[in-house]
Amino acid sequence: MTDKLNQSLTEALWKIYNRPDSPEPWAMGGNLPWDDPDFSKRMLREHLDESHGAATRVTKERLMQIDWMWKKLGLQPGARLLDVTCGPGLYAVEFARRGCEITGIDFGPASIAYAQNLARSEGVANRCTFVQQDVRHMDYGNANFDAATFIYGQLAVFKREEARALLAQIASALKPGGKLCVELLNQNRVDKKHNTWWFTDNKGLWGNRPFLHLGERFWNEEEKISIERFHLIHLETGKLDQITLCDQTYVVETMVSMMKQAGFAAVEVYPAWDNLPLYDAEEWIVYVASKTC
Ligand SMILES: C[S@@+](CC[C@H](N)C(=O)[O-])C[C@H]1O[C@@H](n2cnc3c(N)ncnc32)[C@H](O)[C@@H]1O
Numbered sequence: 001m002t003d004k005l006n007q008s009l010t011e012a013l014w015k016i017y018n019r020p021d022s023p024e025p026w027a028m029g030g031n032l033p034w035d036d037p038d039f040s041k042r043m044l045r046e047h048l049d050e051s052h053g054a055a056t057r058v059t060k061e062r063l064m065q066i067d068w069m070w071k072k073l074g075l076q077p078g079a080r081l082l083d084v085t086c087g088p089g090l091y092a093v094e095f096a097r098r099g100c101e102i103t104g105i106d107f108g109p110a111s112i113a114y115a116q117n118l119a120r121s122e123g124v125a126n127r128c129t130f131v132q133q134d135v136r137h138m139d140y141g142n143a144n145f146d147a148a149t150f151i152y153g154q155l156a157v158f159k160r161e162e163a164r165a166l167l168a169q170i171a172s173a174l175k176p177g178g179k180l181c182v183e184l185l186n187q188n189r190v191d192k193k194h195n196t197w198w199f200t201d202n203k204g205l206w207g208n209r210p211f212l213h214l215g216e217r218f219w220n221e222e223e224k225i226s227i228e229r230f231h232l233i234h235l236e237t238g239k240l241d242q243i244t245l246c247d248q249t250y251v252v253e254t255m256v257s258m259m260k261q262a263g264f265a266a267v268e269v270y271p272a273w274d275n276l277p278l279y280d281a282e283e284w285i286v287y288v289a290s291k292t293c
């Protein structure tokens with residue numbers, strides 16, 4: 001081992017040793033580096049991997065959800081649908097195949113490129129617009145969407161005030177009576193035990209060279225936030241990456257009231273994905289909110 005590598009590894013270990021006991025929520029961004037080009041390419045592999053549903057649910061489950069949302073959102077061919085944090089467009093393109101006019105927003109470059117190609121290869125590119133953009137900075141102009149989806153828990157990766165602003169922004173992009181489907185973790189089911197784990201690998205989300213992943217999970221009882229902190233030591237360079245992932249949880253009453261304040265008149269609540277047979281259905285609550293007419 002060279003002196004330089006030795007020194008970098010030692011510094012990384014001391015930095016981990018000297019970490020704050022309990023991470024400040026959102027202090028280090030609070031989200032995965034989805035918009036980093038290399039991370040986005042690696043994440044795309046996970047989205048498309050049919051052996052697990054961690055990034056995007058597997059096709060069989062996705063199609064059940066799409067059938068469900070089709071009914072609950074009152075979609076029909078020609079409906080204008082906004083997919084917020086659309087990822088690689090696996091939901092959006094299926095909605096377009098069924099006749100919807102889609103706008104998908106996501107800031108993952110590899111995901112947006114994949115969604116655009118998928119729309120072309122499915123022959124629905126004329127009904128799909130995919131925009132690479134941070135959803136917090138999206139301007140929908142005079143959009144008049146019939147419906148919107150915000151699924152797989154992504155509203156929770158934003159601070160409460162950002163979540164409020166996002167709900168209001170989506171409400172204003174919908175036509176009167178338009179519907180929004182939001183999927184959020186069930187606060188009662190979130191793991192609140194302090195937990196640590198580690199593994200080594202040379203493939204997957206954290207890169208294709210040998211690394212050591214040290215993970216910690218915390219529950220911030222005051223703010224009701226689940227926080228995961230990852231320390232990644234790249235063993236060939238000694239480089240340390242530290243990532244903190246925050247999930248703001250909500251009780252149902254709070255989320256319903258936030259939706260009403262954002263401009264939605266009525267909110268239907270479906271625990272456990274309305275009992276759809278998804279592998280993790282119990283973990284989730286789905287909200288279908290209708291904008292004031
Ligand atoms: C778990 S994936 C789900 C993607 C898609 N909804 C699905 O189920 O296939 C979360 C997505 O949220 C996107 N995302 C997270 N924060 C975002 C932000 N601030 N602006 C835009 N996209 C964001 C990520 O890039 C990623 O594609």
